[in-house]
Amino acid sequence: MKDSTSNMHSQDIFEEEDQDFSLSEYIRRYVRYWYLFPIFIALALTAAFFYLQVTQPIYSTKTSILIKDENKGLSGAQGDILSELSSQFGGNKLVENELEIIKSQTLMEQAIKELDLDVSYTTKDGLRTVNLYKTSPVIVKAEVINPFGYREPMIIHVVDSTHFRFNDEDRAFTFNQRFNNAWGAFIVTKGTDSEFDEVKVHFTEVKNLAEDMLNRLSVEQPNAKSTVLELTYEDSDVQRSKDVLNKLLDVYVQSSLSDKNSEASNTLKFIENRLGLITGELGDVEKDVESYKTNQGITDISAESQLFLENIKENDSKLNEVNTKISILESVDNYIQNAGEGAVAPATYMIDDPVLVSLLTKFNELELQRERYARTTSPNNPLLQTINTQLAGTRQSIRENVQNLKRGMAVTKRNLEGINTRFSAGLRSIPKKEREFVGIKRQQSIKEELYLYLLQKREETALAYASTVTDSRLIDAPISTFHPIKPKRGLIWLGAGAVGVIVPFLLINLLFLLKNTVQRREEIEKVTHSSILGEIGQMKALPDGKPGEEAVIKMTSRSAVAEQFRALRTNLQYLGDGSCRVIMFTSSIGGEGKSFVSINLAASLAYSDKRVLLIGLDLRKPTLHERLMVPNKFGASNCLIGQGHYEDFIQPTGVHPKFDVLTSGPIPPNPSELLSNGKLPVLLTELKEKYDYILIDSPPYGLVTDAALIGEHVDATLYIVRFNYTVVDHLRRIGELRRARRFANLSVVFNGVNYGAGYGYGYGYGGYGYGYYDEETESKVQTIGTRIKKLVSKS
Structure with missing residues (x-):
């Protein structure tokens, strides 16, 4: 129970230490x-x-306009008159609606066409592209542009004041001629004098250009309580940005005036039509009066006839007014039914019902807004659909109101007709001639009053038409920024x-x-919590092209790697109690340098006057004999199956007289069973009596179980970790082996360390001490790159 608690406590400490953050290590990552x-x-x-x-630098140009509010700014009698005249046709404007109208595609396209912005000119000045707006030496008047012309710019080279060339053509053309080529049909004329003689002409579709320009146009309302709109436009050319804003406002004003004039013109046309009819009827009645007086010789009317005449005249006047109102209501009903199909708008001032006048005014305003938005927006626009819905509701209300008024007028008409019947009965007592004259005279008076009334309304409408002005006013002319904004x-x-x-x-x-490979020894120490018995530097490639890790180092040299193997040999005394003589070399996967380290450590021990035997127990993929260049016909596998004595199979290596090798021998079909048959410990016991050190090159522990079987019979295990090769996740296996004590005296050897990559920071042989030794194959003259790498390693 105590051991279990201790193991759990050590594991918790291990995990807690894994989570520690090292600032110096984190900084080294970047210094490296x-x-x-x-x-x-x-x-x-x-x-x-x-x-x-x-x-190209982008400049910002601003201007502001005031959308007039009919409810503000005018006072007194003159203001009332002008307000009354303008209110007949102007309607109230919403600032939000005008903001959207100014940003409409239609207005921008019209401005582009009037400024000829769909044809632009540029040239190169060094690396910079220069815009030649209004300063181009050539002007292209496009008639027809082909699709190719929209995709590729046309290059014009100015030869002299009268000639130019197209693109890379050698032929020179004269100005003011009509040309047809791949770009389309156009005329090239002479522009302004310029220092540039090569001009790129860009043709852009008006629709696409309008979309791009609208993206660079901003219309905002700075103050929600005012009706001022601020327009901002961004462009690389200051003059062009000012022209765009000016032209856009001009187009906007003309569009607004056109809407107003169209409404007033329709009203005048309606009055003129009515005047024409009344004029003809009045002329006919006056002729009837004149003819009747002449034929009948009537000069005066009796007092009684005069009284009847006055009563009947007054009653007929009311009856005629009712008929006129009924006629107007019918015209209103006809207009409402046929609105939008060219019907003439009725005159609202001839209707005395305030509700109907209000509904007609609202209907006319909505109709104008619908026409305005229909020109600038798509049919599916939610705003247009909302206006259509409002129009339908208003039309229905007007028709219901007209029907109610017509029913009321019909009742009034029947009453007046009954009164006329009674007056007519009284007139029967008047002589026939006088009664006939009164009837004719009455018709004359009615037509004359109606004629004068229409004349007055025509003059009022004409005055309002003539005084139509825009509902907006320019406050500030376009002003550009002095410095570019982009x-x-x-x-x-x-x-x-x-x-x-x-x-x-x-x-x-x-x-x-x-x-995810191991880069520094700190990673090994942090993850495995195992001591690093030694570091082996990276070997350079051999002259014959073979990798350096396949070399057998000359232990008499003063190279850095030879010194590192001497240090590793010295550190063997710290394994266990210092008496570890049977040492196994293993790793996580193949290629991490087990054979390289075991061979050169054995050679280093031999040079220290120790008898050393290197046994190749990698019975699955042996390479030891190839590195030492000895035969492998017989070896350890033969000993383990009982085919002869080990002395028959041990071979000298030729590296040193005290360095022998027992190769793996033939590859058996059952390596694991062979290692666990009980003969391996007997063999090692016998070999201990003859050799000071027995080094075993075993298979990788992470791939097969052979290393675990061998590890039961050795004094110490050296786990090889290779720089930039061993995966960091494999280090956890070493820590697990250490905590589980699967191998006796487990230590790590860090192989293949590349000190030139900034590794180390001053410890071991890769740091400050590296310069004390000379590689035999290294040039005495250090390159700049080598010096920089060493400077990094010392930083």
Whole structure:
């Protein structure tokens, strides 16, 4: 129970230590690759420099307009008169609606056509593209543009004041001629004098250009309590931006005036038609009066006749007014039924019902808004659909109101007709001639009053038509910024510097995230909690092209790797109680350097006057005999199956007289069973009497169980971890082996360390002491790159 608690406690300490954060280790990660930061900063600043050279500066131009409010700004009698006249046809404007109208595609396309912006001119000035708006040496008047012309710009080379060339053609053409080519049909004329003789002509579809320009146009209402709109347009050419804003406002004003004039014109047309009818009827009645007086010789009317006449006249006047109102209501009903199909709008001032007048005014306003939005928006626009819904509701209300009024007028008409019947009965007592004259005279008076009434309304409508003015007023003319708003040079430089720092920072982190192999000894110590018995540096390639890890090092040399093997030989005394003589070499996977380390450590021990035997117990994939270049016809597998004595199979290596080798021998079909048959411990016991050290090259522990079977009979185990090769996850297996005590005296050897990559930071043979030794194959003259790498390793 106590041992279990102890193991759990040690495991908790192990996991807790794994989670510790080391600031110095984290900083070393970036110091190790310090050279990436100046490289990326230089690249980013260079890219920023070329970006600023290539990018055209963008300027901002602003202007503001006032949308007039009919309820403000006018006072007194004159204001009332003007307000009354303008209210007949102007209607109330919503600032939000006008904002959307100004930003409509239709108005922008019209402005583009009037300014000829669908044809633009540019040229190159070094790396920068220069816009030649109104300064181009050539002017192209396009008649027909082909699809190819919209995709590719046309290049014109100015030869002299009268000649030019197209693209790469050698033939010279004269100005003011009509041309047909792949771009379309157009005329090229002479422009302004310019220092540039090569011009790129860009043809752009008006629709696409309008969309792009609308994206650069901003219309805002700075103050919600005012009716001022502020227009902002961004462009690389200051003059062009001012022209665009001016032309857009001109188009907007003309569109607004056109809507007003159309409404007034329809009203005048209706009055003129009515006047024509009344004029003809009045002329006929006057002729009847004149003819009757002449034929009948009537000069005066008796007092009684006069009284009847006055009563009947007054009653007939009312009856005629009712008939007129009924006629107007019928015209209103007809207009409402046929609205939008060319019907003439009725005159609302001839209707005295305030509800109907209000509904007609609202209907006319909605109709005008619908026509206005229909020109600038799509049929599925929610705003247009809302207006159509309001129009339908208003039309229904008007028709119901008209029907109610007509029923009331019909009752009034029947009453007046009954009164007329009674007056007519009284007139029967008047002589026939006088009664006939009164009837004719009555018709004359009625027609005359109606005629004068229509004349008055026509003059009022004409006056309102003549005084129609725009509902907006320019406050500030377009003003451009003195300095460009884009690109922001300071921000670009600052951003480039930040990118130069962030990119290598992310790159280094990504490199460490993707790189799952062992890079430093701290990783081994942190994960395995095992001691590192020694470090072996990376061997250079052999002259014959073979990898350096296949070499047998000359132990008499003063190379760094030879010194590291001497240090490893010295550190063997710290294994266990210092009496470990049978040592096994294993690893997680193949290729981590078990054979390389075991051969050279055995050679180093032999040079220290120790008798050493190296046994190849990798019975599945033996390579020991190939490295030592000895035969492998017989070996350890023969001993384990009882085919002869070990002395018959031990061979000298030729590296040193005290260094012998027992190769693996023929590959058996059952290596695991062979290692566990009980003959291996007997063999090792006999060999201990003859040799000071017995080194065993075993298979990788992470792949097969052979190493676990061999490990039961050895004094110590050296687990080989290779730099930039062993996966970090495999280190956890070493820690598990250590905690479970599967191997006696387990230690780690860090092989293939590349000190030139910034490893170490001053410990072991890869740090400050590295310069005390000379590689035999290394040049005495150090390159700049080598010096930088050593400087990094010392930083």
